Amino acid sequence: MGKKKKGGSSSSGKSKKSSGGSGIKRKRESWKYYKIDGDQLVRIKQECPECGAGYFMAEHQNRLTCGNCYTTQWLSEAEA
Numbered sequence: 001m002g003k004k005k006k007g008g009s010s011s012s013g014k015s016k017k018s019s020g021g022s023g024i025k026r027k028r029e030s031w032k033y034y035k036i037d038g039d040q041l042v043r044i045k046q047e048c049p050e051c052g053a054g055y056f057m058a059e060h061q062n063r064l065t066c067g068n069c070y071t072t073q074w075l076s077e078a079e080a
C-alpha cells in the first residue's frame, strides 16, 4: 500500500537569541543621589567620572551607565 514518507527536515538549528531590549521601565525608586535644597529634595544625577561634568550616567536597576563612554558603575545593593 501507500508508503507514507514524511520528509521533515525543517528543523533548522538556528537559535534566535533575542538580547533583552532596553525596555522602558521607569518604575524604580530614585537613587540616593539627591540633596536637600532649602526644603526641596533635589535629585542629583551622577556624572560620569570619565567624561566629567555634563555627562550624566543613565540610571539602571543596579548600575549607572555612561551613554558616552559606557562606563558602568555598579551600585551596591547591600544596603537596607
Ligand SMILES: [Zn+2]
Binding pocket: 048, 049, 050, 051, 052, 055, 066, 067, 068, 069, 070, 071
Ligand atoms: Zn563617560
